[in-house]
Structure formats: C-alpha cells, structure tokens
Amino acid sequence: MKILQTIEGVHRIFDTQGSTPLLVTCNDLNDWVCKYDKFPKYLFNELIAAEFAKVFEIKIPETALIKVKSEHINLTKFPQLNLGWFDKVCFGSLYLDNSKEIDYTTMSMFEEKSFRDKITDKNDFLKIALFDIWMANEDRNHNNFNLLLYVSPEKLNFFYAIDHVNIFNSSFLDYGIAELTEDDSIIKTDLAKILFGKNKKINEIVDNLVENFYLYTIECENKLDEILSLVPETWNINIEQIRQRIIENLFTDEWKRQCETNFREFVQSFILN
Incomplete structure (x- = not known):
C-alpha cells in the first residue's frame, strides 16, 4: 500500500455520524478522504475491510496510508481537531469527484x-x-x-x-x-x-x-x-x-x-x- 503525505492545508471536514474524516491533497496531486486516529482501532477496521473487499471484487475507492503534516492542520479553522491524532499515519480513500x-x-x-x-x-x-x-x-x-x-x-x-x-x-x-x-x-x-x-x-x-x-x-x-x-x-x-x-x-x-x-x-x- 502506498504512503502519501499532504502538501497543503486541510480543505474541509466531512460532517459524518462517526469518524468526521478530512479532505486533503497529497503529493500525488490527488484529493483524499483521510481518517485519523480519533477512535482506537478504527483505522485497522478500514484497512482490513478494504483489503477483504478487494478480494470480494467489491468496488471501493483506491486506498493509501497518509502522513498529515502538522503545519497543514489549522486549529483556528478546525478547532475540533487535535494535533496528537496525526502523530500516526492515517488511512486514506481517494476522493471521487463524480x-x-x-x-x-x-x-x-x-x-x-x-x-x-x-x-x-x-x-x-x-x-x-x-x-x-x-x-x-x-x-x-x-x-x-x-x-x-x-x-x-x-x-x-x-x-x-x-x-x-x-x-x-x-x-x-x-x-x-x-x-x-x-x-x-x-x-x-x-x-x-x-x-x-x-x-x-x-x-x-x-x-x-x-x-x-x-x-x-x-x-x-x-x-x-x-x-x-x-x-x-x-x-x-x-x-x-x-x-x-x-x-x-x-x-x-x-x-x-x-x-x-x-x-x-x-x-x-x-x-x-
């Protein structure tokens, strides 16, 4: 699984019922939906389910591991975030425009x-x-x-x-x-x-x-x-x-x-x- 890193500030937070992922741009110049270590073991669940889904030939967005740089997290704009959540590599899914x-x-x-x-x-x-x-x-x-x-x-x-x-x-x-x-x-x-x-x-x-x-x-x-x-x-x-x-x-x-x-x-x- 490829490892990417962010190249600019977080664009937005998706207001979901659970993990509230981020929209980020990475060094492959693509936008990614990024989940971080807010809840223990959720990143593992995403990874294992994605890999099993591939075996089942179920379509999922492309996945990657993402390093979110601390300078790309604007706590003034997104005060609900915690820099500590990004000490670990995150789980990313390619953002599908269409x-x-x-x-x-x-x-x-x-x-x-x-x-x-x-x-x-x-x-x-x-x-x-x-x-x-x-x-x-x-x-x-x-x-x-x-x-x-x-x-x-x-x-x-x-x-x-x-x-x-x-x-x-x-x-x-x-x-x-x-x-x-x-x-x-x-x-x-x-x-x-x-x-x-x-x-x-x-x-x-x-x-x-x-x-x-x-x-x-x-x-x-x-x-x-x-x-x-x-x-x-x-x-x-x-x-x-x-x-x-x-x-x-x-x-x-x-x-x-x-x-x-x-x-x-x-x-x-x-x-x-």
Missing part, C-alpha cells in the same frame, strides 16, 4: 428504469450486503447506506462501498462476533426492493453470490497474513491477537453457513415477499 452518496434524496432516480439500466453492477448491491453480514458491519443500513454512486468517464454508474469503521459489531471482536439484525442490512431498504423486486433471476443471482462467497472467504483467509503485514506499527495493533480473533470468528464453517442463511432469509423477507 460521485454522490446514496440517501433518500436519490431514491427517485432509481425509480426510473432508464436510470437503473445505466447501473452495470446492480448485483454488487447484494454482494456488499452479504459482505456486511460476514464482516458484521453494523453501519450500512436504511439510515446510512455508505454507498457512493459513481459516474465513470464512460458515463456508466457504479456502486462503491465506503466507511467500514463499524465492522466486527463495532467491537474489534473483543466479544466474538454476532449476527446482524435485519435492520442492520441494506437488504431491508426500499432501494433493494426497487433494484431486485421485479428481477425474475433473483434466486439465480443469490445462488451465484453465495457460491462465490465461500470462494472469496477462503481467499481472504489465505491472504490474511499478507494483509496484516500492511498494518503500520505505529497503530499499536496486537497483530497476533487480532489474527487469531479473525480466524476464530470470520473463517469458521459455522459462521459462514450462518451468514448464508441470514442472507437468504433477508432476501426472501424483504425483496421477494
């Missing part, structure tokens, strides 16, 4: 068939939902989609998944892992119904996603040590401890089967019925 975060204001667009037809990765919506069930991500739901609708240079629309600080039931696997409730899933949303409610191939789509799910999780387990090697030492993460917790929780056959069951039940209850 994107819009999905919320209820965008729902009317999806109701138009001509617009839905431009979305070339609709099935990724359900793949992301299954990924969230497996990762116990409690922060992608009807109140907070954490999805970007991105218009590529070819004018095609794609779903990008963002913000994974609340995987592992928001607890860093301190107490094991617990199933998501139906209210914690984007399957229980009007958008899911709009995208798939009239799709006659929904059962085939679900079967294919589940089949690939087992393959993806095996690949994630095979790549776990390689992914954990990306974690900066300054984050003070006990790598062996979290490695063991991930293996004992995410990669058991029992957990995977439970994830499949929950996924199928959510689809049946909130899309097919």
Whole structure:
C-alpha cells in the first residue's frame, strides 16, 4: 500500500455520524478522504475491510496510508481537531469527484428504469450486503447506506462501498462476533426492493453470490497474513491477537453457513415477499 503525505492545508471536514474524516491533497496531486486516529482501532477496521473487499471484487475507492503534516492542520479553522491524532499515519480513500452518496434524496432516480439500466453492477448491491453480514458491519443500513454512486468517464454508474469503521459489531471482536439484525442490512431498504423486486433471476443471482462467497472467504483467509503485514506499527495493533480473533470468528464453517442463511432469509423477507 502506498504512503502519501499532504502538501497543503486541510480543505474541509466531512460532517459524518462517526469518524468526521478530512479532505486533503497529497503529493500525488490527488484529493483524499483521510481518517485519523480519533477512535482506537478504527483505522485497522478500514484497512482490513478494504483489503477483504478487494478480494470480494467489491468496488471501493483506491486506498493509501497518509502522513498529515502538522503545519497543514489549522486549529483556528478546525478547532475540533487535535494535533496528537496525526502523530500516526492515517488511512486514506481517494476522493471521487463524480460521485454522490446514496440517501433518500436519490431514491427517485432509481425509480426510473432508464436510470437503473445505466447501473452495470446492480448485483454488487447484494454482494456488499452479504459482505456486511460476514464482516458484521453494523453501519450500512436504511439510515446510512455508505454507498457512493459513481459516474465513470464512460458515463456508466457504479456502486462503491465506503466507511467500514463499524465492522466486527463495532467491537474489534473483543466479544466474538454476532449476527446482524435485519435492520442492520441494506437488504431491508426500499432501494433493494426497487433494484431486485421485479428481477425474475433473483434466486439465480443469490445462488451465484453465495457460491462465490465461500470462494472469496477462503481467499481472504489465505491472504490474511499478507494483509496484516500492511498494518503500520505505529497503530499499536496486537497483530497476533487480532489474527487469531479473525480466524476464530470470520473463517469458521459455522459462521459462514450462518451468514448464508441470514442472507437468504433477508432476501426472501424483504425483496421477494
């Protein structure tokens, strides 16, 4: 994973429900959404979820580690920041200019068939939902989609998944892992119904996603040590401890089967019925 550094002052703070990331420009001359060490272990959650999402072939913004220079933090302009949060390297996601975060204001667009037809990765919506069930991500739901609708240079629309600080039931696997409730899933949303409610191939789509799910999780387990090697030492993460917790929780056959069951039940209850 590449390491970048800021070249000018922080542009803005995103007013989100949780991590309030920064918009910064780095020495690659791109703008990045930068998350910092405000909450313990959230940076690790972002990194591990991003790397697993890549294995799942889920689209996410490009990621990098970012060093935010202290002289680029204007405490007069942003008094809510603390210089101590930036002693450690931060986690960055490439800022996508041609994107819009999905919320209820965008729902009317999806109701138009001509617009839905431009979305070339609709099935990724359900793949992301299954990924969230497996990762116990409690922060992608009807109140907070954490999805970007991105218009590529070819004018095609794609779903990008963002913000994974609340995987592992928001607890860093301190107490094991617990199933998501139906209210914690984007399957229980009007958008899911709009995208798939009239799709006659929904059962085939679900079967294919589940089949690939087992393959993806095996690949994630095979790549776990390689992914954990990306974690900066300054984050003070006990790598062996979290490695063991991930293996004992995410990669058991029992957990995977439970994830499949929950996924199928959510689809049946909130899309097919």
